[in-house]
Amino acid sequence: MLSYRHAFHAGNHADVLKHFLLIELLDYYNRKDKPWWYIDTHAGAGCYALDSEQAAKNAEHAAGVGRLWQREDVPELLKPYLEAVGQFNPHGRLNFYPGSPALAMTRLRAQDRMHLFELHPADVELLQRTFAGEQERVSVRKADGFSALRALLPPPSRRAVVLIDPPYEVKDDYRRVVDVLAEGLRRFPTGTFAVWYPMLARADARKLPDRLAALGAESWLDVRLAVRHPPRDGFGMFGSGVFVVNPPWVLPERLEAVMPWLVKQLAEDEGAGFDLEHHIE
Secondary structure (H helix, E strand, C coil), X not given: CCCCCHHHHCCCHHHHHHHHHHHHHHHHHCCCCCCCEEEECCCCCCEEECCCHHHHHHCHHHHCHHHCCCCCCCCHHHHHHHHHHHCCCXXXXXXXXXXXXXXXXXXXXXXXXXXXXXXXXXXXXHHHHHCCCXXXXXXXXXXXXXXXXXXXXXXXXXXXXXXXXXXXXXXHHHHHHHHHHHHHHHXXXXXXXXXXXXXXXXXXXXXXXXHHHCCCCCCEEEEEEECCCCCCCCCCCCEEEEEEECCCCCHHHHHHHHHHHHHHHHCCCCCCEEEEEEECC
């Protein structure tokens, strides 16, 4: 199925959590001069116009990044993420939201490389157009990122951040995420893998974090942000999480500092909150 388009959800609460963490990971990698790869298994279109028909339909960004935009009380830890979003909105008005590839590009140095995979024909065309002038540093392929990932691991520099961010529009995505992470850890046990997942009532979603932890990585972190109570009818996403394998050792402390503020700003009812678990060697 190729019905999912991230433009409908660009800049929502899930993007805020996922992209704040992505900036954290890449900035940590940039502390060393040694090159790294960024690999995105489900890259989407790259960047999204928030006044487009798709993004404006539900305007999910208004309850996400829009609640943080140009606030004067933003914690220091969140500023690098919001400043990266600001690079795509130089006049101060929130007109565009950068997806994961565009945000990663703000951190890419001359020696680093990006490998982006996308299957949706319209989105991969937009992705190719976005990075048309960066063929030396950025590879864009119309391919199933689940299947393509194994051929890239391990990278020559043995340093990479891999974002596994499927739409979960089919039940099999839950199984494939676990299988792909298990294979990735066998091939590249020191790599940093970040798996985004939705918080839903369905059993597959509820069990996914435990299944990822059961893979036995020596160091991992799982952070979840709920913006409301689970819906009584059992339908709809009420939050999301990111499971990170081989996270920076400083990340738990940084999340403990910033997540209460994020919960307060993004809450839609009294069911909002966060959970943080980690085991870092």
